[in-house]
Amino acid sequence: MKIRTVLLVVCALLLSVIPAVRAQDDVFRVAAVAPSATNDLAFSQSMFDALTLIDEEMGDAFEFVFQDGTFVVDDAAVALRDWAASGEYDLIIAHGSQYGAILEELAPEFPEVSFAWGTDVNTFGLENVYAYTAAAEEGGFINGVLAASISQSGVIGVVGPIEVGDAKAYIDGFQSGATYANPDVEVLVTYIQSFSDVPLATEAAAAHVANGADVLTGSAQMVVGPIAVAQENELAWFGTQSSQADLAAESGVSFQVYRWDVILRDMIENIGGGVLGGEAYVLTLENGGLEIQVSESLDEESASIVTETIAALTEGIVSGEIVVLPEDPMATPEAGS
């Protein structure tokens, strides 16, 4: 009886110690939580694609787990705490601005674990927290210029989720770019106050079409509805966050794609060197974190014009010649050039 008790105590002690010991091998392990599905064609997929790319690059030296569909913050908190307590992960990513408060509370409890979160630039002054965001207004500006250039009616429809974060940045940039290309263009913007309400987003896009829009864009995972509206009405579609080329096969023109892998490589290197956080990253056109992809469905001539326009605008934005969001919320050709 005594031996059994001693064994039980020893086992319990071992179990309590083991999780605190980080896996001692050469594998870099990442755990990530995200609010929507890994195939949402938007925000969560952009991170999943980036981790998959890193996984392919690093092979056996990299592993990741991804918990998607965790829109409920409390559920995410449980996962994040479990991962941190397990000691198995070199980097824990909270991919969503709604997770900031959790991370601010959690990170000080696990100073040996590196955390990253976004989209935001606030590391809370903690040395084990990285923050990241995307200058989505840059790609929004380019998409806006292209949209205004091809619109025959001079009316463009935008369907947004909630007026915050990178969605707002994209839409602000889009409006600015559209006005930059055509000061008389009318940009109709509806924020539906939901990231996931596809039926409502669909009707919002339909309302824009009824009001004369012949070009559509939008941000967040509910854009699958507006894309279907664009396809049905044979209108042009501009996307952001991830490539939506497959779904918008006939209507897609260009897509701003978040390349989180650019900053993840840097984080991995830093963590390997013992720097667990304290830095904020921003995806930009300049650092290659924002990539504007041209739809393969465009004919050769159109694709060439679009590609050239993207290159010229990218150069202007990177050099500072074009101010994407001037103090005046609507850029003008005079202000921008």
Add this chain to the structure above:
Amino acid sequence: MIEEIFTASVFASTLRLATPYIFAAVGETFSQKSGVLNLGLEGVMLMGAFAAFYTVYATGSVIIGLLAALIVGALMGLATAFISVTLQAEQGISGIGIYLFGLGMSELLFVRLIGTPVSIDGFPRLYIPGFSDIPVIGEIFFNHNLLVYAAFLLVPIAAFILNRTTFGLMIRAVGQNPEAADAMGVNVARVRYMTVIIAGTLAGLAGASLSIALLNVFQQNLTSGLGFIAVALVYFGRWTPLGVLLGSLLFSFVNALQLQIGSIGVNIPSEFAVMAPYVITIIALVFASKRAEKPTALTKPFRRGD
């Protein structure tokens, strides 16, 4: 300004938005009239939406897709009935279980069988010669797909069944006083099974109306809370198909209106505009509930001899 807001497209949008609510809430009316609360409507809708979408994706036939949604809805209705009627589980809790099952299973199947959002050719808009071209009226009433018309046709049929048939009488009797109905020789369990299966079938149809008629895409959690609103609309509609229709139209109209207001740039904060349908529904619900004729035996399992 008024002319810019109250356009024909707003009214057409109202009819489209109301379609899934009508299917789901009319079905739920049958279920609740017999005394069974089915809170799992949302999960059944998701499964119906996925079944229809995947079948159309695989076969290209919207008719087979529709049948798939009806069958899946009926099966989930059968499962709900088994849990609520035979096992006599607490209906609210078991309904949440059905919802979570539908949410998770539809997502799992979607990821495994399709993987990423794709579009399909769903029910086309019907062109009705002589009607579709009528200015304003044609755009509002005669420019929709088949399922939109089916939803509105369902309302008088459901009202007739509930109010003018023996089956309807049995449903009402079972919902008001199951003991008395049982004493009169009505098989309470059988009636409840039938109504819950009807509710499931129509919830499957509601899901199909989204995935293969109105949106023609599928995504995880496509219904986004629509099924729960449908349950509220049954209370709003005072357990009558006509009341459910009016509630669905009111909720959808305010939604369509706020989208139009947003689109034309009327300077109202989008948060207030989006809140409006829910606030108006809650206010209407408060007034409706005072005169409500709630089935007395709603949520109460029937045990012979109790």
